[in-house]
Amino acid sequence: MVFKVIVFGCGAATPTISHHPSSQVINLHDKLFMVDCGEGTQLQCRKFGFGFQKITGVFISHLHGDHYLGLIGLMSSMHLLGRKQKLLVFGPPPLEELIRINLELSSTHLDYEVVFTPTSDSGLQLLHEDHTLEVYSFPLKHRIFCTGFLFKEKQRPLKVPKDCISSNDLMPTQILALKRGENITLDSGAILTSQDVCVKPPDPRMYAYCSDTIYDPQIVQYWSGVDLLYHESTFLNSEVERAKQTFHSTAEQAAMIAKAANARHLLLGHFSSRYRDEEPFLEQAGAIFENVSLAFEGKIIEIPYKQ
Amino acid sequence: MVFKVIVFGCGAATPTISHHPSSQVINLHDKLFMVDCGEGTQLQCRKFGFGFQKITGVFISHLHGDHYLGLIGLMSSMHLLGRKQKLLVFGPPPLEELIRINLELSSTHLDYEVVFTPTSDSGLQLLHEDHTLEVYSFPLKHRIFCTGFLFKEKQRPLKVPKDCISSNDLMPTQILALKRGENITLDSGAILTSQDVCVKPPDPRMYAYCSDTIYDPQIVQYWSGVDLLYHESTFLNSEVERAKQTFHSTAEQAAMIAKAANARHLLLGHFSSRYRDEEPFLEQAGAIFENVSLAFEGKIIEIPYKQ
Numbered sequence: 001m002v003f004k005v006i007v008f009g010c011g012a013a014t015p016t017i018s019h020h021p022s023s024q025v026i027n028l029h030d031k032l033f034m035v036d037c038g039e040g041t042q043l044q045c046r047k048f049g050f051g052f053q054k055i056t057g058v059f060i061s062h063l064h065g066d067h068y069l070g071l072i073g074l075m076s077s078m079h080l081l082g083r084k085q086k087l088l089v090f091g092p093p094p095l096e097e098l099i100r101i102n103l104e105l106s107s108t109h110l111d112y113e114v115v116f117t118p119t120s121d122s123g124l125q126l127l128h129e130d131h132t133l134e135v136y137s138f139p140l141k142h143r144i145f146c147t148g149f150l151f152k153e154k155q156r157p158l159k160v161p162k163d164c165i166s167s168n169d170l171m172p173t174q175i176l177a178l179k180r181g182e183n184i185t186l187d188s189g190a191i192l193t194s195q196d197v198c199v200k201p202p203d204p205r206m207y208a209y210c211s212d213t214i215y216d217p218q219i220v221q222y223w224s225g226v227d228l229l230y231h232e233s234t235f236l237n238s239e240v241e242r243a244k245q246t247f248h249s250t251a252e253q254a255a256m257i258a259k260a261a262n263a264r265h266l267l268l269g270h271f272s273s274r275y276r277d278e279e280p281f282l283e284q285a286g287a288i289f290e291n292v293s294l295a296f297e298g299k300i301i302e303i304p305y306k307q
Numbered sequence: 308m309v310f311k312v313i314v315f316g317c318g319a320a321t322p323t324i325s326h327h328p329s330s331q332v333i334n335l336h337d338k339l340f341m342v343d344c345g346e347g348t349q350l351q352c353r354k355f356g357f358g359f360q361k362i363t364g365v366f367i368s369h370l371h372g373d374h375y376l377g378l379i380g381l382m383s384s385m386h387l388l389g390r391k392q393k394l395l396v397f398g399p400p401p402l403e404e405l406i407r408i409n410l411e412l413s414s415t416h417l418d419y420e421v422v423f424t425p426t427s428d429s430g431l432q433l434l435h436e437d438h439t440l441e442v443y444s445f446p447l448k449h450r451i452f453c454t455g456f457l458f459k460e461k462q463r464p465l466k467v468p469k470d471c472i473s474s475n476d477l478m479p480t481q482i483l484a485l486k487r488g489e490n491i492t493l494d495s496g497a498i499l500t501s502q503d504v505c506v507k508p509p510d511p512r513m514y515a516y517c518s519d520t521i522y523d524p525q526i527v528q529y530w531s532g533v534d535l536l537y538h539e540s541t542f543l544n545s546e547v548e549r550a551k552q553t554f555h556s557t558a559e560q561a562a563m564i565a566k567a568a569n570a571r572h573l574l575l576g577h578f579s580s581r582y583r584d585e586e587p588f589l590e591q592a593g594a595i596f597e598n599v600s601l602a603f604e605g606k607i608i609e610i611p612y613k614q
Contacts, residue, residue: 014387015353015380042321063413065415077321101405105401
């Protein structure tokens with residue numbers, strides 16, 4: 001089952017020639033979710049050939065312009081290009097009113113339904129789920145109300161192999177019992193144990209998005225063992241004081257979070273435009289945590305199952 | 308004296324790979340004014356190496372997203388990049404509140420002053436002037452409140468040539484009298500006529516921006532004899548009914564306006580994304596009005612003095 005992240009923007013604050021403001025799409029079991037939507041995101045989608053009409057929901061972390069200013073334009077284009085399918089929007093409570101005002105001022109009546117769910121800053125909050133996945137928000141410490149997002153596969157049930165079913169002529173109730181982890185007794189008197197016959201599905205995977213945030217080891221509690229962690233790294237070590245003052249993190253601090261969370265892979269982003277060369281981000285984070293990558297516009301990062 | 312228009316976006320409604328949403332910068336005597344600011348305009352500025360901090364004022368025609376959604380991001384970037392100089396903003400009355408709300412939600416306190424002037428739909432309205440130029444708004448008929456903008460040089464005074472001043476040993480009061488068009492009598496009894504000695508400055512130039520608008524010959528009254536007219540041409544002739552329904556214009560209608568205004572040059576823009584080939588815009592307008600050009604991102608169009 002597919003689980004991947006596509007980066008459309010990973011620059012901090014003001015857009016530059018090198019980086020667009022924050023936006024990603026998460027493809028989880030072919031359901032598409034956007035996280036943050038900085039100015040120009042719809043253009044980035046077009047540039048990378050991504051059809052934004054397929055998006056089920058948009059998650060906005062906070063109301064700094066580089067994380068939400070592309071949302072109204074995206075929603076408007078979805079409408080102009082014929083969207084009928086409902087759009088889920090999740091974000092800080094005032095975002096709902098902001099959307100309403102913008103649509104009202106332009107006399108736009110969307111041809112599709114928008115279902116808005118406000119995020120909250122009280123712990124892990126389940127925002128969305130279906131039979132295979134869950135999306136949560138969790139609080140981040142930034143200058144204004146801000147949350148991260150956790151994308152999580154649900155644990156798939158045990159599987160009884162087809163040849164086991166046919167060779168033992170298993171009834172549906174017996175199959176279900178084995179899947180529940182129970183043992184069953186066949187007509188012959190033989191016992192089939194769930195542990196022996198069932199195939200264990202792979203461990204469910206997790207992706208955590210943390211931007212923007214000060215260095216805050218507390219957040220690890222929400223997704224310990226995460227498979228992929230996107231953590232902001234606005235600054236390098238030399239600006240560690242500035243990072244603290246502005247409620248941002250350094251590459252090294254992002255790596256410390258990844259290490260504390262026992263993450264499998266760390267993706268760095270939200271780079272300040274002051275840096276021309278981003279290799280030092282990799283070096284400074286890499287000294288703490290080995291499996292680290294730099295985000296860039298157009299990057300696709302797959303989240304494989306654990307071996 | 309310089310008078311030119313730089314096009315940053317000339318597409319209609321939704322941005323595409325071919326066209327960005329509406330935005331232009333007018334350089335009039337080295338004062339820079341932006342007209343409309345669709346999503347991604349600040350990125351276009353960077354792409355074309357244009358330093359947006361030098362902008363004196365931004366004029367927003369109407370509150371459809373493709374004409375204003377880049378404004379908050381631009382203002383925010385101006386702040387982040389250290390602007391201290393006052394910014395003039397002109398636009399529909401609700402724009403002021405929209406700016407306020409966005410800044411408040413992001414807890415942004417700009418380090419520069421924003422002076423907002425609401426536009427009105429009652430005739431020609433002087434929005435801004437200095438000793439060499441004037442900027443006016445005028446009403447356009449669109450689906451929502453919308454104005455065009457007229458950039459106008461002031462008539463420069465008559466000039467008394469230096470050699471005339473020195474050879475006749477003219478006093479300042481005499482020079483001023485000649486500049487006012489009066490004749491003067493020298494001590495010798497000889498008469499100098501203003502008409503004979505003064506050099507007439509070139510006729511002042513005008514640029515009119517009309518987007519978005521239905522075909523409306525009434526607008527010509529505001530800038531008859533305009534040097535450069537930017538008129539929206541969202542559609543071709545085949546969509547003339549659709550143009551009417553959506554309060555837009557065709558290329559042919561734009562040319563009819565240019566002809567009725569006795570314009571010197573017509574610049575077409577605001578092209579619908581349905582057209583892959585824009586040559587027919589040139590052909591259909593060109594059949595009515597000879598001196599016509601197509602806008603494109605990065606185009607710079609100079610407005611020369613009349614010969």
